[in-house]
Amino acid sequence: DIQMSQSPSSLSASVGDSVTITCRASQDIGISLAWYQQRPGKAPKSLIYAASSLHSGVPSKFSGSGSGTDFTLTISSLQPEDFATYYCQQYNTYPPTFGQGTKVEIK
Amino acid sequence: QVQLVQSGAEVVKPGASVKVSCKASGYTFNTYGISWLRQAPGQGLEWLGWISPYNGNTNYAQKLQGRVTMTTDTSTSTAYMDLRSLRSDDTAVYYCARVGDVFDSWGQGTLVTVSS
Numbered sequence: 001d002i003q004m005s006q007s008p009s010s011l012s013a014s015v016g017d018s019v020t021i022t023c024r025a026s027q028d029i030g031i032s033l034a035w036y037q038q039r040p041g042k043a044p045k046s047l048i049y050a051a052s053s054l055h056s057g058v059p060s061k062f063s064g065s066g067s068g069t070d071f072t073l074t075i076s077s078l079q080p081e082d083f084a085t086y087y088c089q090q091y092n093t094y095p096p097t098f099g100q101g102t103k104v105e106i107k
Numbered sequence: 108q109v110q111l112v113q114s115g116a117e118v119v120k121p122g123a124s125v126k127v128s129c130k131a132s133g134y135t136f137n138t139y140g141i142s143w144l145r146q147a148p149g150q151g152l153e154w155l156g157w158i159s160p161y162n163g164n165t166n167y168a169q170k171l172q173g174r175v176t177m178t179t180d181t182s183t184s185t186a187y188m189d190l191r192s193l194r195s196d197d198t199a200v201y202y203c204a205r206v207g208d209v210f211d212s213w214g215q216g217t218l219v220t221v222s223s
Contacts, residue, residue, distance in 0.1 A: 034209040036152075043202055043213040044152065055211065087152055091209060095168055096142075098152045 002026050002090050006099035012107040017078050021102045023071040023088035032092035035064055035073045038101075039084045047086075048073065080106070109133040111203050111214035118220045119193055127217045129186040129203030136184035137161040140206035143177060143188045145199040146216075153199075157206060158186060193221045 003026035013019050023033065031051035036044040046055040048064040051071055061076045075082055083106050088099040114128040129141065137160040144154050156167040158177040165177050176189045186203055201217045204210035 032208075036210070043216050044210070045213070046209055046211050049207075049209045049211075089152075089209070094166060096154045098154075100151050 001095055002029065002093055002097050004088055004090055004097050004099040006086075006088055006102050008102060009100065010103040010105060012105045013078055014107045015078055015080060018074065018076040019078065019104060021073045021075075021086055021088075021104075023066075023073070023099050025069045025071075025090055028068050029090045029092035031067050032090055033064070033066065033071050034089045034091060035062075036087045036089065037082075037084050038087065039081075044087065075104070078104070109205060109212040111205065111212055113201075113203060113214040113217045116218040116220070118222060120223055121194060121221055123193055124189060124191040125193060125219050126187055126189045127201050127203075127219070129188075129214050131184045131186070131205070134205075136179075137181055141177075141179065141186040142204050142206050142210060143186075143201060144204060144210070145201045147196070147199040150199075155188070155201075160184075160186070190219075193219075195221050197221050 005024050007022045033051045035048040037047050038044040047058050047062050052064045063074045065072050085101045085103045087101050110132045112130045117125050119125050140157050140159050142157045156177050158165045160179040174191050178187045198221045203214040205212040
């Protein structure tokens with residue numbers, strides 16, 4: 001299975017800050033990379049697919065980049081509703097696998 | 108809009124089985140696959156398997172082979188996941204998700220607690 005690793009595991013930021021989360025795949029996955037947001041007690045929500053394409057209805061404050069093995073998610077101008085856990089996921093090869101998550105907390 | 112509504116929480120004894128349902132609406136059911144995933148308490152997301160409502164084809168996670176069966180009822184646009192021989196480490200929130208390229212819509216989750 002392809003291993004996905006995210007860094008950092010958690011971060012603290014203030015409202016209005018921008019943050020970047022990194023995701024690394026154990027082998028080349030092209031751009032078959034998705035990002036999800038999960039608020040406490042809620043189901044995950046799709047943010048980005050194909051490494052950089054925004055899911056319908058997702059604000060442009062979220063942006064993704066990367067290809068091959070290294071990817072990033074950037075969230076600009078953090079608002080209270082953005083404090084959540086973010087997961088990357090590869091869908092290049094079965095089985096689909098997820099990173100361990102990055103918890104974005106309020107400083 | 109696309110909606111996936113799952114059945115309610117379950118408490119089951121070790122060794123027993125559980126069947127979770129996922130009713131879809133807002134799209135043509137047999138044109139998208141359904142995946143099942145789970146999240147143990149305080150843990151990350153684990154993919155369990157996939158089913159095509161169109162032809163019933165399935166693909167299960169290797170670690171669950173022999174314990175899981177996924178089915179669909181196209182007449183009611185409902186997907187089901189049956190998990191057998193439950194153990195304490197199967198305690199988790201179970202999600203269904205519609206599969207385009209990615210998991211683009213999710214059910215609300217079903218907490219399954221395995222406890223004697």
